[in-house]
Amino acid sequence: MSLQRALAQLRHPAFREGAADLIGPALGVGAWGLVTGVAMVKSGMSVWLALLMSLAVYAGSAQLSVIPLLAVGAPLWVVWLTATCVNLRFVIFSSLWRGYFQSQPLQQRLAIGYFSGDVIFVAFMKRFPRVEPGPDQSPYFWGAASLNWLAWQIPSVAGILLANEIPLSWGLGFAGVLALLGVLLSLLVDRATWVATAVAASAAVAAYALPLKLNILVAIAAAIAAGLAMESAQRHARQQALRRRAAREDGT
Amino acid sequence: MNAETVYGLVAIVGLALITLLARAFFMLPERELPMPDWLRRGLKYAPLAALTAVIAPEVVMVQGALIGSLQDARLPAVVCACAYYFWQRGILGTIVVGMAVYLPLHIGWGW
Numbered sequence: 001m002s003l004q005r006a007l008a009q010l011r012h013p014a015f016r017e018g019a020a021d022l023i024g025p026a027l028g029v030g031a032w033g034l035v036t037g038v039a040m041v042k043s044g045m046s047v048w049l050a051l052l053m054s055l056a057v058y059a060g061s062a063q064l065s066v067i068p069l070l071a072v073g074a075p076l077w078v079v080w081l082t083a084t085c086v087n088l089r090f091v092i093f094s095s096l097w098r099g100y101f102q103s104q105p106l107q108q109r110l111a112i113g114y115f116s117g118d119v120i121f122v123a124f125m126k127r128f129p130r131v132e133p134g135p136d137q138s139p140y141f142w143g144a145a146s147l148n149w150l151a152w153q154i155p156s157v158a159g160i161l162l163a164n165e166i167p168l169s170w171g172l173g174f175a176g177v178l179a180l181l182g183v184l185l186s187l188l189v190d191r192a193t194w195v196a197t198a199v200a201a202s203a204a205v206a207a208y209a210l211p212l213k214l215n216i217l218v219a220i221a222a223a224i225a226a227g228l229a230m231e232s233a234q235r236h237a238r239q240q241a242l243r244r245r246a247a248r249e250d251g252t
Numbered sequence: 253m254n255a256e257t258v259y260g261l262v263a264i265v266g267l268a269l270i271t272l273l274a275r276a277f278f279m280l281p282e283r284e285l286p287m288p289d290w291l292r293r294g295l296k297y298a299p300l301a302a303l304t305a306v307i308a309p310e311v312v313m314v315q316g317a318l319i320g321s322l323q324d325a326r327l328p329a330v331v332c333a334c335a336y337y338f339w340q341r342g343i344l345g346t347i348v349v350g351m352a353v354y355l356p357l358h359i360g361w362g363w
Contacts, residue, residue: 024344028347049264053264087274091277093299095277095287109279112276116275175350178351182347192297196297197301200300200308204304204306205318227294
């Protein structure tokens with residue numbers, strides 16, 4: 001991105017809007033970043049490697065899953081396979097990003113992909129519910145992505161540098177769970193989404209014993225099936241009601 | 253540079269590539285990607301399912317098993333956080349209220 005284009009994006013009102021929408025979840029993202037930073041150093045990783053990992057990998061759930069593997073010197077393919085599986089939900093999200101950003105050059109698409117975390121994805125989908133390109137999308141994305149990056153990296157670096165002052169037993173990471181909970185609740189708008197979430201929760205807990213966090217994929221598949229089934233049941237009920245009314249009106 | 257540092261460096265470079273490739277995956281091909289209509293509609297449930305799948309085990313499980321005791325700080329914290337969300341609709345407040353219930357119970361009472 002040329003400097004001029006970057007500055008134009010910064011000044012766009014949608015940039016501020018995107019950043020503002022991420023302020024709430026940022027507290028939880030930050031607590032999670034802090035805990036991840038502490039966990040890396042406490043696992044025995046050197047401060048320099050931990051800083052590099054935080055800045056380059058930028059994926060909280062994948063980092064937390066591979067930290068114990070790196071600590072015992074597991075084979076690299078095991079480390080990478082684990083991270084890939086934990087990241088599979090992003091592969092699914094990328095099919096939706098495509099609907100918005102496919103007309104952009106490849107370099108832009110790669111940058112958008114790299115900086116798109118869970119919370120950004122949800123905020124973006126709420127702001128632009130129709131999956132089609134629009135003029136405000138790029139600045140909105142970069143506003144949200146910038147705030148999320150800072151909200152993650154600053155506490156993560158602080159956690160790395162202050163690892164021995166912050167005990168993990170306090171449970172500060174629970175703030176990250178609460179942030180995701182708040183984002184999730186904002187997505188529950190009708191009966192289909194409530195049912196899909198209930199199904200996903202049951203599936204994720206029931207399939208928890210699967211290796212490599214594959215229970216997340218099981219939950220996604222189950223929720224898609226449940227959501228589609230709810231939609232088709234609702235459509236069916238509407239048609240029945242229409243047919244009954246038509247029959248009544250014929251009768252009178 | 254010792255072997256341990258090289259191992260860490262190689263692992264981190266690979267992990268960064270995995271982040272990039274996973275998150276950009278379906279944005280990589282230039283050509284049309286045909287997708288059945290039912291899948292397109294169904295995919296809108298993917299984000300809430302992924303969030304749920306991350307949260308649910310963190311709230312109701314401990315060491316891979318369902319929690320057996322109601323004396324767990326996470327449960328009242330989640331109930332209060334949800335109540336606050338449906339009252340005020342703010343995510344920041346949801347986190348603050350949840351932690352205000354969680355931290356004293358967890359650190360103070362050891363729940």
